[in-house]
Amino acid sequence: MQKGLYKYILLIQRWFGGAGFSFADDPVTETLSQAIRGTGEELDREPDTGVLFGSLRGSVVGLRYYTGVVNKGEMVSLVRQPQNPYDRNAVMVANVYGSQVGHIKRELAVLLANIMDNNLARVEGVVPFGVTNQFTMSVVLSFWGREENRDAVVRQITSRSFKLQSGPTGTHTHTHTLTQLKNAFDNLFENLMDDKIGEREAVEAVCTPLLPHQKQALSWMCACENNAALPHFWEVKGELFYNTLTHSSVRERPRRVRGGILADDMGLGKTLTTIALILSNFHHGKPLCEPVISTSRKGKTAFACNTSSGKSLVSPVEAASSQSTDDPAARATLIICPLSVLSNWLDQLDQHVRADVKLNVYLYYGSERNRDTHFLSSQHMVLTTYNVLSADYSVSGGASPLHTVRWLRVVLDEGHIIRNPNTQQSKAVLKLNTQRRWILTGTPIQNNLRDLWMLVAFLRLKPFDVREWWNRVIQRPVTQGDKTGLQNLQALVKCVTLRRTKTSRVCGRPLVSLPERSVRIEEVELTQKEREEYELARTEGRTTISRYVAEGTVLRNYADVLAILVRLRQFCCHPGLLGKTTTHTAVTPAELRERLIMKLRLVLGTGSDEECAVCLDSVRLPVITHCAHVYCRPCIAEVIRSEQEQARCPLCRGQIKASELVEFPLEEEEEEESNLLENWRSSSKVEALMSSLLRLRSEDDSIRSLVVSQFTRFLTILEIPLREEGFKFVRLDGTMSQKRRAQVIQEFQSDAPGSPLIMLLSLKAGGVGINLSAASRVFLMDPAWNPAAEDQCVDRCHRLGQKRDVVITKFIVKGSVEENMVKIQRQKQDLVEKAFGTKNPSERKTSRVDEIRALMEL
DNA sequence: ACCGCCGGGTGCC
DNA sequence: ACCGCCGGGTGCC
Numbered sequence: 001m002q003k004g005l006y007k008y009i010l011l012i013q014r015w016f017g018g019a020g021f022s023f024a025d026d027p028v029t030e031t032l033s034q035a036i037r038g039t040g041e042e043l044d045r046e047p048d049t050g051v052l053f054g055s056l057r058g059s060v061v062g063l064r065y066y067t068g069v070v071n072k073g074e075m076v077s078l079v080r081q082p083q084n085p086y087d088r089n090a091v092m093v094a095n096v097y098g099s100q101v102g103h104i105k106r107e108l109a110v111l112l113a114n115i116m117d118n119n120l121a122r123v124e125g126v127v128p129f130g131v132t133n134q135f136t137m138s139v140v141l142s143f144w145g146r147e148e149n150r151d152a153v154v155r156q157i158t159s160r161s162f163k164l165q166s167g168p169t170g171t172h173t174h175t176h177t178l179t180q181l182k183n184a185f186d187n188l189f190e191n192l193m194d195d196k197i198g199e200r201e202a203v204e205a206v207c208t209p210l211l212p213h214q215k216q217a218l219s220w221m222c223a224c225e226n227n228a229a230l231p232h233f234w235e236v237k238g239e240l241f242y243n244t245l246t247h248s249s250v251r252e253r254p255r256r257v258r259g260g261i262l263a264d265d266m267g268l269g270k271t272l273t274t275i276a277l278i279l280s281n282f283h284h285g286k287p288l289c290e291p292v293i294s295t296s297r298k299g300k301t302a303f304a305c306n307t308s309s310g311k312s313l314v315s316p317v318e319a320a321s322s323q324s325t326d327d328p329a330a331r332a333t334l335i336i337c338p339l340s341v342l343s344n345w346l347d348q349l350d351q352h353v354r355a356d357v358k359l360n361v362y363l364y365y366g367s368e369r370n371r372d373t374h375f376l377s378s379q380h381m382v383l384t385t386y387n388v389l390s391a392d393y394s395v396s397g398g399a400s401p402l403h404t405v406r407w408l409r410v411v412l413d414e415g416h417i418i419r420n421p422n423t424q425q426s427k428a429v430l431k432l433n434t435q436r437r438w439i440l441t442g443t444p445i446q447n448n449l450r451d452l453w454m455l456v457a458f459l460r461l462k463p464f465d466v467r468e469w470w471n472r473v474i475q476r477p478v479t480q481g482d483k484t485g486l487q488n489l490q491a492l493v494k495c496v497t498l499r500r501t502k503t504s505r506v507c508g509r510p511l512v513s514l515p516e517r518s519v520r521i522e523e524v525e526l527t528q529k530e531r532e533e534y535e536l537a538r539t540e541g542r543t544t545i546s547r548y549v550a551e552g553t554v555l556r557n558y559a560d561v562l563a564i565l566v567r568l569r570q571f572c573c574h575p576g577l578l579g580k581t582t583t584h585t586a587v588t589p590a591e592l593r594e595r596l597i598m599k600l601r602l603v604l605g606t607g608s609d610e611e612c613a614v615c616l617d618s619v620r621l622p623v624i625t626h627c628a629h630v631y632c633r634p635c636i637a638e639v640i641r642s643e644q645e646q647a648r649c650p651l652c653r654g655q656i657k658a659s660e661l662v663e664f665p666l667e668e669e670e671e672e673e674s675n676l677l678e679n680w681r682s683s684s685k686v687e688a689l690m691s692s693l694l695r696l697r698s699e700d701d702s703i704r705s706l707v708v709s710q711f712t713r714f715l716t717i718l719e720i721p722l723r724e725e726g727f728k729f730v731r732l733d734g735t736m737s738q739k740r741r742a743q744v745i746q747e748f749q750s751d752a753p754g755s756p757l758i759m760l761l762s763l764k765a766g767g768v769g770i771n772l773s774a775a776s777r778v779f780l781m782d783p784a785w786n787p788a789a790e791d792q793c794v795d796r797c798h799r800l801g802q803k804r805d806v807v808i809t810k811f812i813v814k815g816s817v818e819e820n821m822v823k824i825q826r827q828k829q830d831l832v833e834k835a836f837g838t839k840n841p842s843e844r845k846t847s848r849v850d851e852i853r854a855l856m857e858l
Numbered sequence: 859a860c861c862g863c864c865g866g867g868t869g870c871c
Numbered sequence: 872a873c874c875g876c877c878g879g880g881t882g883c884c
Binding site: 060061062063064065066081084085086087089090091092102103104105106109135136 | 882883884
Binding site for chain 2: 133134135136
């Protein structure tokens with residue numbers, strides 16, 4: 001619900017470090033932002049937060065037994081070795097590349113073991129001087145942790161007569177102001193285009209001509225795959241290779257990341273460019289399929305694709321320029337994508353690859369999929385989904401067919417899907433064996449700098465694929481406002497990312513010229529009867545909520561509040577959305593809980609876009625806690641796993657247990673659908689839509705429309721008048737099978753006579769990526785909490801291939817909760833701007849409770 | 859290690 | 872001398 005607002009607050013707090021400034025100096029204690037801030041450290045077991053307790057000087061011993069190299073100023077990691085046969089308190093010291101350097105001296109190791117094993121603090125090491133002898137060296141240890149553990153840590157240290165120096169060891173002298181930081185982040189993914197990037201034509205096997213920006217992308221991608229030069233941040237220093245970010249050295253020549261992040265806005269042709277890459281850049285920069293002149297029919301070219309390794313002719317020059325580590329047996333490209341875009345890949349292959357090119361493309365999907373690894377390895381392309389990959393992975397314990405094949409290239413489509421490293425999908429993706437790695441995404445960072453880590457880890461951008469170094473070199477310095485940290489981040493992003501937006505320009509010209517898009521809000525007046533019903537529900541809801549506000553228990557009764565708000569929103573659309581309202585009065589706690597869970601089921605079942613307070617994304621695999629808050633199962637499971645018996649609900653701080661989580665089945669009800677259709681009545685909003693559609697048809701019956709609602713039931717209701725008026729329509733919602741979706745999209749996109757004019761679309765159906773460019777009108781039937789969700793939906797038709805101006809109509813019921821939602825939406829959009837623009841912190845305080853009060857006009 | 863620590867040799871000034 | 876001191880042997884955890 002109001003989460004969007006908090007998303008921004010959290011975003012700001014996380015990007016810029018929550019400690020520095022506070023939003024809610026609000027007398028109401030139970031605001032969500034405070035609740036989350038309160039639990040933040042616990043939720044956040046990631047080590048980029050926490051305070052510095054102090055540091056002390058110690059020594060590393062046993063250097064002569066190990067090979068790890070450390071330079072002056074280099075960071076080292078401390079690894080507990082409880083199994084060490086000589087000392088169960090042993091603490092091993094390793095350099096950035098994981099090579100052992102030595103051990104912490106015994107007496108100090110006792111202390112560290114104690115602190116580390118009891119999770120009292122994180123301990124980080126920096127070597128202050130160069131190594132002067134072969135036996136020992138100094139190390140500065142700093143202790144980071146939660147404020148509540150400070151005393152315990154200090155006590156441990158002083159009781160063993162070590163001296164804790166206060167204050168930071170690495171002094172951050174150059175810090176940004178918040179405004180500077182914000183600008184830097186906004187620009188993080190901008191201006192990545194290197195002017196040096198040329199253009200490259202696709203091979204002939206690609207029959208669609210590439211646009212200039214696509215040729216640039218192809219050129220860049222080929223260069224990323226083929227370039228054997230020393231990666232960024234590395235310098236040759238005598239015998240060693242020296243990393244300028246971590247000040248570390250390695251003996252072995254570091255390998256360049258062969259791949260990167262193609263982060264173009266959606267609609268700029270990432271799929272086409274990737275297809276062009278696959279066909280154009282096989283081994284040694286040679287095309288995958290080469291034209292051969294047929295001798296029988298002169299002049300006609302056919303294409304022979306490389307199907308066995310080592311047979312392509314390679315000139316010595318090209319062979320030398322390519323990396324010697326090339327594995328000639330790795331030949332296939334694996335594409336992993338969300339189910340919703342699987343068919344898009346097949347369509348685009350059909351569309352962009354010449355018909356006389358015989359590509360072996362295998363769809364690794366469905367229960368009958370061929371799991372033979374030789375078969376898979378011999379394909380040119382294998383397409384699969386994240387779900388199939390992770391399902392296989394967990395079943396096989398890591399030795400799935402896809403994990404056995406040595407791939408030439410792995411492409412993660414909608415790669416931001418793996419931004420949470422705790423998911424099975426992400427773990428499965430990291431374990432793939434491949435030479436080249438690509439991430440395609442329109443949104444490289446969604447909420448948080450942390451989102452980037454998993455992408456960096458997938459690319460194996462050393463040494464940042466190890467969390468500790470990412471955190472120490474990038475994450476923490478940046479969140480603390482360190483200037484060099486930010487510069488490093490920018491440099492790092494720049495060396496692996498290409499991003500252009502729809503507004504980017506190539507040689508002064510826009511990348512693509514999209515038709516105009518305009519938004520108009522159509523106010524809907526309720527009939528007197530509807531108004532009476534609405535006011536009744538509103539008054540009732542207000543009474544309940546104002547009681548919660550007065551008691552300060554809004555968040556404790558979150559499910560109840562949500563249910564009331566959803567009900568009002570449903571009233572605005574159509575009374576038939578409400579479903580049965582069970583208003584029995586619960587008395588026992590068990591009954592009360594059951595009731596809350598029922599209400600949440602009601603809320604989620606309508607397709608309302610709820611947000612998980614842990615990952616800040618839309619809930620996936622929703623589960624409901626005992627205290628009636630909704631999270632993604634993997635997110636909350638991780639909280640419980642790491643906090644064990646002390647686990648608290650991130651929203652209300654109530655105790656939570658894994659055994660008490662209630663699964664939420666997404667496929668739901670619809671059992672009284674017939675009932676809905678039999679007792680049909682219209683509503684003001686339905687009438688408003690119908691009159692728009694009828695007018696449109698009479699003016700121009702070639703214009704196609706998307707009719708979008710968050711409530712799938714509303715779509716069902718709308719089918720009735722559409723049929724009555726003889727509109728041909730299709731429907732696309734989250735419950736449909738992949739096959740059916742593809743059919744529906746194809747039918748809608750087809751310009752064949754008699755193809756549908758209207759698509760009923762559930763707001764979240766299919767996620768991103770689908771192409772509905774046949775439509776140029778969008779009717780948003782109900783306001784969404786997340787303006788971005790609406791934008792994404794509109795982007796499905798306002799994209800490459802759109803020939804007409806796009807007109808968006810938002811229906812908003814006058815004098816209703818919807819109107820207030822729109823107001824809050826606007827505030828949200830301004831919030832970040834305002835937060836940085838104003839000097840007075842009291843002006844920017846907004847609380848969840850305030851928001852609910854605004855909604856209910858309390 | 860140009861250290862600390864150990865343990866054997868040694869012992870007035 | 873149940874000490875101090877000397878100087879050789881020795882060395883991560």
